[in-house]
Every structure is written in structure tokens, then in C-alpha cells.
Amino acid sequence: MAVTKTLAQYVVDSRYEDLPKDVRHEASRALLNLCGCSIGGASHATVENALGAVRPFAGPGQASILGRREKLDILNAALLNGISSHVLDFDDTHVEAIHPSAPVWPALLALAEWKGVSGADVIHAFVIGVEVECRVGLAVVPDHYDVGWHITGTVGVLGAAAAAGKILGLDQQRMAWALGIAATQASGLREMFGSMCKCLHPGRAAQNGLHAAFLAACGFTSSEQAIEAPRGFGHVLSTRFDPAPIMAPWGKSFELMRNMYKPFACGLVVHGAIDGCMQLRSEYGLTPDMVDRIDLKVGKIVLELTGKTEPRTGLEGKFSVYHAAAAALCQGAGGEAQFSDECVNDPVVAGLRRRVHATVDESLSWAQAHVMITLKDGRKLERMVKDPVGSLEHPMSDRDLEAKFVDLTGGILGKAQQNNLIKLCWDLENLADAGVIARTGVPG
Amino acid sequence: MAVTKTLAQYVVDSRYEDLPKDVRHEASRALLNLCGCSIGGASHATVENALGAVRPFAGPGQASILGRREKLDILNAALLNGISSHVLDFDDTHVEAIHPSAPVWPALLALAEWKGVSGADVIHAFVIGVEVECRVGLAVVPDHYDVGWHITGTVGVLGAAAAAGKILGLDQQRMAWALGIAATQASGLREMFGSMCKCLHPGRAAQNGLHAAFLAACGFTSSEQAIEAPRGFGHVLSTRFDPAPIMAPWGKSFELMRNMYKPFACGLVVHGAIDGCMQLRSEYGLTPDMVDRIDLKVGKIVLELTGKTEPRTGLEGKFSVYHAAAAALCQGAGGEAQFSDECVNDPVVAGLRRRVHATVDESLSWAQAHVMITLKDGRKLERMVKDPVGSLEHPMSDRDLEAKFVDLTGGILGKAQQNNLIKLCWDLENLADAGVIARTGVPG
Numbered sequence: 001m002a003v004t005k006t007l008a009q010y011v012v013d014s015r016y017e018d019l020p021k022d023v024r025h026e027a028s029r030a031l032l033n034l035c036g037c038s039i040g041g042a043s044h045a046t047v048e049n050a051l052g053a054v055r056p057f058a059g060p061g062q063a064s065i066l067g068r069r070e071k072l073d074i075l076n077a078a079l080l081n082g083i084s085s086h087v088l089d090f091d092d093t094h095v096e097a098i099h100p101s102a103p104v105w106p107a108l109l110a111l112a113e114w115k116g117v118s119g120a121d122v123i124h125a126f127v128i129g130v131e132v133e134c135r136v137g138l139a140v141v142p143d144h145y146d147v148g149w150h151i152t153g154t155v156g157v158l159g160a161a162a163a164a165g166k167i168l169g170l171d172q173q174r175m176a177w178a179l180g181i182a183a184t185q186a187s188g189l190r191e192m193f194g195s196m197c198k199c200l201h202p203g204r205a206a207q208n209g210l211h212a213a214f215l216a217a218c219g220f221t222s223s224e225q226a227i228e229a230p231r232g233f234g235h236v237l238s239t240r241f242d243p244a245p246i247m248a249p250w251g252k253s254f255e256l257m258r259n260m261y262k263p264f265a266c267g268l269v270v271h272g273a274i275d276g277c278m279q280l281r282s283e284y285g286l287t288p289d290m291v292d293r294i295d296l297k298v299g300k301i302v303l304e305l306t307g308k309t310e311p312r313t314g315l316e317g318k319f320s321v322y323h324a325a326a327a328a329l330c331q332g333a334g335g336e337a338q339f340s341d342e343c344v345n346d347p348v349v350a351g352l353r354r355r356v357h358a359t360v361d362e363s364l365s366w367a368q369a370h371v372m373i374t375l376k377d378g379r380k381l382e383r384m385v386k387d388p389v390g391s392l393e394h395p396m397s398d399r400d401l402e403a404k405f406v407d408l409t410g411g412i413l414g415k416a417q418q419n420n421l422i423k424l425c426w427d428l429e430n431l432a433d434a435g436v437i438a439r440t441g442v443p444g
Numbered sequence: 445m446a447v448t449k450t451l452a453q454y455v456v457d458s459r460y461e462d463l464p465k466d467v468r469h470e471a472s473r474a475l476l477n478l479c480g481c482s483i484g485g486a487s488h489a490t491v492e493n494a495l496g497a498v499r500p501f502a503g504p505g506q507a508s509i510l511g512r513r514e515k516l517d518i519l520n521a522a523l524l525n526g527i528s529s530h531v532l533d534f535d536d537t538h539v540e541a542i543h544p545s546a547p548v549w550p551a552l553l554a555l556a557e558w559k560g561v562s563g564a565d566v567i568h569a570f571v572i573g574v575e576v577e578c579r580v581g582l583a584v585v586p587d588h589y590d591v592g593w594h595i596t597g598t599v600g601v602l603g604a605a606a607a608a609g610k611i612l613g614l615d616q617q618r619m620a621w622a623l624g625i626a627a628t629q630a631s632g633l634r635e636m637f638g639s640m641c642k643c644l645h646p647g648r649a650a651q652n653g654l655h656a657a658f659l660a661a662c663g664f665t666s667s668e669q670a671i672e673a674p675r676g677f678g679h680v681l682s683t684r685f686d687p688a689p690i691m692a693p694w695g696k697s698f699e700l701m702r703n704m705y706k707p708f709a710c711g712l713v714v715h716g717a718i719d720g721c722m723q724l725r726s727e728y729g730l731t732p733d734m735v736d737r738i739d740l741k742v743g744k745i746v747l748e749l750t751g752k753t754e755p756r757t758g759l760e761g762k763f764s765v766y767h768a769a770a771a772a773l774c775q776g777a778g779g780e781a782q783f784s785d786e787c788v789n790d791p792v793v794a795g796l797r798r799r800v801h802a803t804v805d806e807s808l809s810w811a812q813a814h815v816m817i818t819l820k821d822g823r824k825l826e827r828m829v830k831d832p833v834g835s836l837e838h839p840m841s842d843r844d845l846e847a848k849f850v851d852l853t854g855g856i857l858g859k860a861q862q863n864n865l866i867k868l869c870w871d872l873e874n875l876a877d878a879g880v881i882a883r884t885g886v887p888g
Contacts, residue, residue, distance in 0.1 A: 148675030231592030
């Protein structure tokens with residue numbers, strides 16, 4: 001079965017006119033969310049350090065870095081925007097744990113700014129990129145992720161290559177090469193979670209995927225069975241490979257519609273606990289001194305991923321469901337401020353954190369949480385969170401996304417510029433030159 | 445067991461003064477061989493296409509591309525030299541199928557040219573890079589290679605990172621980060637063999653390894669258990685991981701001393717047959733019209749890999765032991781010229797090729813060949829080649845390597861420049877600025 005070539009043909013044949021309105025709008029939502037994440041993360045030490053290691057070697061200033069004033073060649077701009085978009089762990093998440101925007105949007109923003117690409121073409125390429133990366137991911141999950149691959153990096157490079165290749169107008173053969181050049185660079189280990197390398201993965205995926213499209217455009221060849229061959233992506237990087245999701249008819253449904261946006265600045269598995277604590281805090285006017293203990297019941301994966309009981313830094317706090325619940329109860333929020341070094345070391349938060357107890361309830365999914373708060377006066381308050389805000393069943397509204405964007409970009413962009421960028425994202429499909437997006441993301 | 449940190453400490457503690465003389469000289473041999481391969485391959489379509497996809501985005505002209513006049517930033521120069529060094533399949537081979545120079549020398553040449561690094565420091569860093577990549581490779585072979593990883597790409601990036609990190613003077617923690625940043629970018633699928641992507645692997649390994657050292661130097665963090673953790677390099681990229689070769693005491697022996705150089709421009713399995721034909725040709729002054737037939741006995745793998753009886757192109761000729769033997773007898777060589785389209789279609793060579801017969805002798809290893817030439821006058825000449833030239837047991841001499849270099853660089857570098865570059869390689873350890881090597885590899 002010619003999996004790679006079929007996928008390449010799907011991408012080549014895909015037409016903007018066939019995209020439903022809600023899919024096109026979802027691309028705008030993803031873009032607004034990514035711009036907020038990247039601009040909000042643009043001064044993070046991870047980005048500063050990466051930039052330090054890029055600056056002496058970068059090419060002409062072809063493309064902007066969101067939230068910063070430097071310009072870089074498009075490959076390095078894609079790297080930096082890919083890094084910044086993921087650094088706060090606040091970017092979007094497909095139901096199969098892929099963060100779809102982080103590898104794809106940065107490649108497209110850089111290309112659009114350099115070449116002057118229409119908003120419609122950029123939306124189309126983005127939908128294609130997400131479709132490709134998620135289909136390849138669906139072909140190998142869960143084994144691929146379980147063994148230790150950071151799937152956002154490994155499949156993201158294929159998504160970025162497909163998206164960029166569509167803009168470059170690659171024919172089927174060159175599109176297959178672009179996918180192959182991308183596949184043979186698939187990388188990213190889950191061992192890196194908790195270090196700066198976690199967001200290097202989507203950054204390199206954006207950069208290498210974009211470069212793969214240019215290499216293929218220049219006639220650089222690869223295997224044309226890169227995904228399905230016995231020594232290709234599927235079999236080498238996973239013990240399970242089922243090409244069916246890749247081969248499924250194109251355009252009947254879109255993986256982009258199974259994408260979620262985070263209201264809270266940490267992994268989705270913690271959101272149920274935060275949501276539950278915030279609901280009870282708000283309904284009962286709770287303050288930390290009223291609380292004797294918090295008991296959480298969560299799915300198994302929650303404690304596997306976020307079981308740190310004594311985080312020392314903001315970053316470690318993101319991997320502590322104990323901290324997230326305590327901070328949510330103390331401060332009524334789960335934003336970047338709640339995952340700062342300062343908040344993690346705040347004595348009130350830390351004191352409550354030690355009174356948070358978590359146990360596994362196998363009947364709960366990774367998204368769900370049962371919160372029971374025992375007050376010092378003996379009352380017990382309970383909340384079962386089945387579909388936390390941000391889930392597919394309870395998505396953030398457009399207004400929620402605007403508020404998140406404003407929150408993330410405050411102090412970096414001025415009010416007028418914030419509003420302008422929001423408007424440009426909603427109006428994306430009518431833009432003659434989508435390069436204006438990245439340029440408007442630069443502090444004035 | 446702190447495998448990554450131990451390896452980082454070994455690299456940090458390693459001292460040039462502790463390198464035996466023969467190890468230092470071997471670095472010069474590897475460098476001369478790499479320069480020949482890169483200069484000889486510099487105009488290959490693979491290199492041209494890669495350059496086309498790099499040129500618009502490259503940074504300042506900090507470093508040379510061997511065999512060409514363009515200059516690129518050091519990261520892209522490392523990429524291009526890594527690609528060109530492997531494109532002819534003529535570079536060196538460690539006994540465990542790693543091509544050690546291709547990812548490491550290009551990173552060091554670029555760094556040396558940009559920073560002005562002494563020859564002694566460059567030799568030391570090269571020995572370290574080869575030691576690191578081969579030790580990590582030894583920890584995961586044969587499973588890692590068997591499953592489909594192109595080991596030159598996957599471990600090469602760690603070698604390049606260690607070598608570059610030594611030049612940058614990283615401390616133990618940053619060296620561990622550099623190894624981790626490299627490990628999480630390990631990639632390269634064997635499915636790409638036969639396409640241009642095969643030599644993209646060492647190219648990216650050189651580039652990403654070099655960049656990993658700069659990222660670590662700038663404080664970009666990674667896991668410090670990148671190699672040994674359950675979701676780290678060893679367990680994710682292989683079903684076998686034995687840290688013993690990595691943890692073995694440093695400096696007792698050197699993997700660089702198990703490195704081989706190819707005298708002939710084709711796979712090692714054909715070298716025995718070529719060697720035997722060349723020996724008999726030279727000893728008996730044979731010409732093709734004197735020969736009635738040639739009978740080869742070879743190991744089983746030889747016919748599996750190189751059993752093409754009627755090659756049509758130079759590339760196919762590399763996979764024909766029949767062609768290789770005929771060309772060796774006709775022309776007394778097995779260089780790039782003998783694997784050109786022209787030679788494959790030469791009527792004298794093709795005529796003799798049809799009189800070459802090959803059978804499997806299970807008692808022979810992949811490296812060995814028995815050659816029997818029946819002359820038209822009835823004489824039968826026999827030669828058993830147990831250890832063909834280029835094997836560890838019968839290595840190419842320094843003069844052999846010089847002749848190979850001259851052959852590969854003819855028509856690209858002038859005679860004086862060839863001699864100058866040869867002299868610089870032999871004199872490497874005394875050079876105050878090893879940057880002169882790459883600059884001398886540019887056509888005058």
C-alpha cells in the first residue's frame with residue numbers, strides 16, 4: 001500500500017474551497033491562541049538561550065519573532081517561534097496528545113511573511129499540516145508515545161513539511177520527498193520533559209519541516225515509502241503501525257476539529273483538578289486558611305505525569321497536580337502567574353500544597369478529576385469534573401480565547417496592537433498578505 | 445548509573461597529552477580521507493540541491509565548503525560538508541558500521557575556521573567525538589541498526605556535540621546538556637538508503653551536534669540522563685541497551701583505532717574481489733584481451749548485496765561484483781572513475797564483465813574473496829584474499845591515502861594545492877590555526 005504517496009496526493013489535491021466554514025474559523029482560533037502563547041513566552045529564558053545560540057549564525061532578517069524585535073531568516077524564525085509557542089505549556093492539544101499548532105504555524109508564519117501569502121492559502125496549509133501530523137500520529141499511537149517519543153516533535157515535522165510544501169506548490173513526487181525528508185528527521189524524547197529541550201522539539205519540527213519542503217522543491221530526493229516501509233517511520237518508531245487513519249478519505253472530517261485550547265498554563269491532565277478547585281472556591285468563597293485538606297481522585301496518567309509533591313520551580317510546578325490544586329484554591333486561577341517560581345515558593349501556597357492528597361481512580365479518564373475539600377469547620381465540599389473547561393465537550397469560546405490572548409500579551413503589546421492582532425486573526429481568510437500577522441506580533 | 449553524566453565527565457577530563465602518538469596520527473589520516481571524499485563529492489547533485497535549499501537562508505560566510513567557493517555560516521557549512529563527505533559512500537567505517545568522520549569532522553572544521561582553533565585541540569576533539577559516538581553505538585548495536593536506524597546519523601549527533609563542546613570548553617553539566625540536546629535530535633532511517641537523504645543524516649548530525657554544544661553553552665538545558673533514562677536514547681531507540689561500553693574507563697584504548705578507510709569507491713563486500721584482480725593484473729601484466737574468464741568465490745552476503753549482473757549506471761555498478769572485478773582487471777583501479785556511467789558502459793569492461801562468474805563459498809567471510817583467472821593461453825592464476833586492503837588487518841598506508849586523495853580531488857584542486865593540503869593534514873598537530881585546512885580545501 002503506497003501510504004506516503006497517497007498522503008502526498010491528498011495534500012496536492014486538497015482545495016481551499018472544500019473546507020467547511022467552521023474548519024476555517026478553527027484555524028483562526030488556533031492562530032490567535034498560538035500568537036498569545038508565543039508572545040507571552042517570548043522573553044522566557046528558554047527563548048533567550050536559544051536565541052543566543054542562533055544569533056551569530058542566522059541569515060537575513062526575513063521573518064519576525066513573535067513578541068520580540070529581532071528578525072531572523074525564516075528557518076531560524078520558525079525554530080524560535082516554535083520554541084516560544086510551547087514554552088509555557090499553554091498551546092493547543094489534539095485529543096491524541098499532539099500539540100498541533102506549535103510545529104505548523106511557525107513554519108507558515110515565517111513563509112507567509114517572507115513570500116507574502118494570502119490568508120486563505122495559509123489557512124488551507126495549516127489545516128493540511130494538522131491533518132497530516134495527526135493522521136500519522138493516529139497510525140502509531142499509543143505505542144509510539146508510550147515507548148517514549150514526544151509525538152509533537154516526531155509527527156510535527158511531517159505536518160510542517162506538508163503545510164510548507166502546499167504553499168510552495170510541490171507536485172506529488174516532491175510532496176512525497178518532503179514527507180520523507182521530514183520523516184527521517186523525526187525526533188524528540190519524552191525524557192526531556194521538564195527541561196528546555198521539550199520545546200526545542202516543536203521548534204526543530206517547524207524548522208526542519210519547512211526546510212524539508214525547500215529541499216524537496218530543489219530536487220533533494222528521499223524514499224517514497226518513508227512512512228510505511230519496513231525500515232520507515234511507522235515500524236522503526238513504533239511497535240504499532242496501522243496505516244488506516246492515513247489512508248482514510250480526505251476531507252470528510254478534519255482532525256483540527258478535535259483540537260483543544262487550554263485555559264490553564266499547564267498540562268491538560270491537571271485541568272480537571274484546577275477547574276474543580278476554582279469552582280468550589282468561587283461558589284463557597286473559600287480562602288486557604290479555611291481548608292483542612294484537599295483530596296483528589298484522578299486518572300492513573302495524571303499522577304504518572306504530574307506527581308511531583310515538592311516542586312521547587314515554576315516549571316516543576318507544572319508537573320505537580322498538588323501545586324496546581326493548591327494555587328487554584330489560593331489564587332482562583334491557573335495562569336502563568338500560578339506557575340512562576342514565586343508562586344511555587346509562596347508559603348501560603350506551599351503550606352496548602354502539603355495538605356493536598358491525590359489517589360488514582362481507574363474509572364476516571366485523564367481529563368477528569370474528583371475534588372473533595374475538607375474544611376476546618378468539618379464541612380466536606382465535593383465536585384466531580386467530567387468535562388473541564390477547554391475540553392472538546394466544553395470548549396473555550398472565542399471570547400475566552402481573546403481574554404487569554406490579552407492576558408498573555410499584556411505588558412508586551414499595547415492595547416491597540418492587541419486588538420489589532422485579534423482582529424487580524426478573526427479576519428485571516430480575507431487577508432491578501434498574511435505576513436501582517438507576524439509583523440503585528442512584534443512589540444511596537 | 446549516571447551514564448550521561450559519567451560520559452560528560454570523561455570528555456571534560458580528557459587531556460590531549462594522554463593521547464598516544466598513533467591515535468593522534470590516525471586523526472590526521474581520517475581528516476585527509478574526509479577532505480578527499482568531500483572535495484570529490486562537492487559537485488554531486490545531492491550537494492547542489494542541498495545548497496539550493498540553504499543559500500537563501502544562510503548566515504554570514506564564516507566557514508568554507510570543501511571543494512566549493514561558497515562560504516556559509518558554520519552550522520550550514522557543517523551540514524553541507526557532512527553531506528558531501530558521505531555522498532560518494534567513500535568515507536571511513538568503524539567496525540560497527542558507523543561512519544565516524546562524517547558527523548564529527550565537518551562540525552570541527554567549521555568551528556576551527558571560525559574561531560581559530562589549534563590543530564592539537566582539533567585532533568583531541570575529533571578523537572573524543574569518535575569515542576563518544578562509537579561508545580554510544582556499541583551500547584545499542586546490533587538491535588538499533590537492525591530495527592532500521594542509520595547509526596551514523598543517530599549516534600553521530602552525540603559525537604559532534606561532544607567534539608564541539610570540548611572546543612567550547614563546556615563544564616560537566618553543560619557537556620551533559622549538550623549530549624542530551626543531541627540525543628533528543630537523534631534521527632535517520634535506513635529506508636533512505638539509495639536516496640539523497642542517506643547523506644543528509646551525517647550532515648544534520650554535524651549541524652545539530654555543533655548547535656547542541658552552542659545551545660548548552662548558552663544555558664539551554666536538557667535532561668541529564670538523556671542516554672540511560674527509561675525514556676531516553678538507549679531504551680527508546682533500541683531494544684538492547686548495555687551501558688558498559690560507555691562506562692568503560694576512558695583512554696585505555698580508542699575506538700578511532702578500529703576505523704577503516706575504503707580504497708575502492710563501493711561497498712566493503714566487493715573489496716576482496718577488486719583487490720584480488722588488481723594483484724594478479726599487476727603481477728602478471730594482464731590485459732583484458734588475455735583473459736578467457738574470471739571465477740570468483742565470495743561470501744553469501746556479497747551476492748545478496750552486489751549480485752547485479754548487468755548494471756546500467758555507475759551507481760548500479762557499485763552493486764555489481766561482476767562489474768567491479770572486470771573494471772579492476774581492465775583499469776587496475778576501483779575509484780570513482782570505475783563506477784561512472786562511462787566505465788559501466790565501456791565495451792571492453794562490459795565484455796569482460798560477461799565473462800565473470802561468481803559463486804558462494806559459505807566458508808568465506810563478507811570481506812574475503814577467492815579469484816581464479818583463466819587466461820586464453822590456458823594458464824590459471826589464483827589468489828585468495830583473506831584481508832583485503834582497507835581492512836583493519838591490512839590498512840591503507842599513508843601513501844595509499846594520499847593517492848586516494850589525489851585521485852578524488854584531481855581537476856578540482858591544483859597539484860600544488862593538493863600537496864599543500866596533504867602536508868597540512870600530516871602536520872595537523874603542529875598547526876596554530878587548523879582553520880587553514882578548510883580554507884585550503886577551496887578550489888583556488
